[in-house]
Amino acid sequence: MRITTRVLAFVAIAVASVLLSASGALASGVLPARARPHGWSLDRMTAAMAQFSTSGNSGAYYPPTPFQILYATPNTGTLVSVDGGYEALNSNNFVASTGTYFFVPLWNADDSPPIVGVWPMTHQEAIPYFFAPSQVGGRDFAITIDGHATPIGPAYLAGPITTAPLQDGGGTHIITLGAFVHPLPAGSHTISISGGVFGSDIPETYSFAFLEQDITYTVTVRPFR
Numbered sequence: 267m268r269i270t271t272r273v274l275a276f277v278a279i280a281v282a283s284v285l286l287s288a289s290g291a292l293a294s295g296v297l298p299a300r301a302r303p304h305g306w307s308l309d310r311m312t313a314a315m316a317q318f319s320t321s322g323n324s325g326a327y328y329p330p331t332p333f334q335i336l337y338a339t340p341n342t343g344t345l346v347s348v349d350g351g352y353e354a355l356n357s358n359n360f361v362a363s364t365g366t367y368f369f370v371p372l373w374n375a376d377d378s379p380p381i382v383g384v385w386p387m388t389h390q391e392a393i394p395y396f397f398a399p400s401q402v403g404g405r406d407f408a409i410t411i412d413g414h415a416t417p418i419g420p421a422y423l424a425g426p427i428t429t430a431p432l433q434d435g436g437g438t439h440i441i442t443l444g445a446f447v448h449p450l451p452a453g454s455h456t457i458s459i460s461g462g463v464f465g466s467d468i469p470e471t472y473s474f475a476f477l478e479q480d481i482t483y484t485v486t487v488r489p490f491r
Contacts, residue, residue: 295411296370297446299421303367304332308424311369312442319374319442321433333369333446334362336457336483351464351476358483363490364452371444372407372418372459373479377426378435383467385439386426392441393420403465406478409445410458418445418461450487458482 297303315335318327323340336358343356362368375396377385383401386392396404397420407418425441432440447457462478469475 295414295448295450296409296416296418297448299445301446303446306332306446308422308442308444308446309427311444311446312424312440313427313429315369315371315442316376316427316429316440317433319371319440320376320378320437324433327433331369333367334360334485336360336368336370336485338481348478349475351462351474351478353462354477354479354481356479356481358481359486360483361486361488362450364487365449365490366487367449368447368457368485369444370409370447370457370459371442372409372422372461373404373443373463374440375402376432376434376437376440378432378437380471382465382471386441389423389425392426393423396420396423396441396443399465401465401467402463403468403476404443404463405461407443407461408459409447410456410460411447411450412455412457416445418443450485452487452489455485455487456482457485 299308311331314329314331318324318329321327323337328335338356339358343354346353346355383395386395394401396402408415409418422445423441423443426439429438429440431438459481460479462476464476468477
């Protein structure tokens, strides 16, 4: 797994929290992991975004999709040193029309070097690879929409997806933790993402103990005309 300061996505999420009900997810704005808005799955979205996700969110690689993708401002943000690790802070602003679905990526992992631990070959292997404390140790991931937080757990992990050589070092497989968000009513909304990687394989690969994030998006929704 390759970690960069632009990657997106918090205490281990209990299984009961991970298994979100469809009604609870819809109430928060976050769709269930198996939802297929416009016929798109999380796997399909991960594949479409692979080059964009690994390019530092360069507009040159922004993919054509039916969604507004929420992403951190390229080449900006702040890394704050915290107890041997880092917290990545960033933000961005978006304008969308009513009826627009959103896609919110929280974190990406790929097999461009350096790779944390042993890269998974199947989706079944990817879940413990990404979430187990003995490996990458992803935890505490959440999407908060206008103050309402939804935990994002293993059901929302897509991949590994096979891709063309990636922009961050030539890997050809990527994992993305992300979720689709239901269209929001007209007005101004605040959407934030949190979470990070705290596993024992992180300091064995990098010069820090963990990396977490706190990214805030301001989304203005305007009536469709």
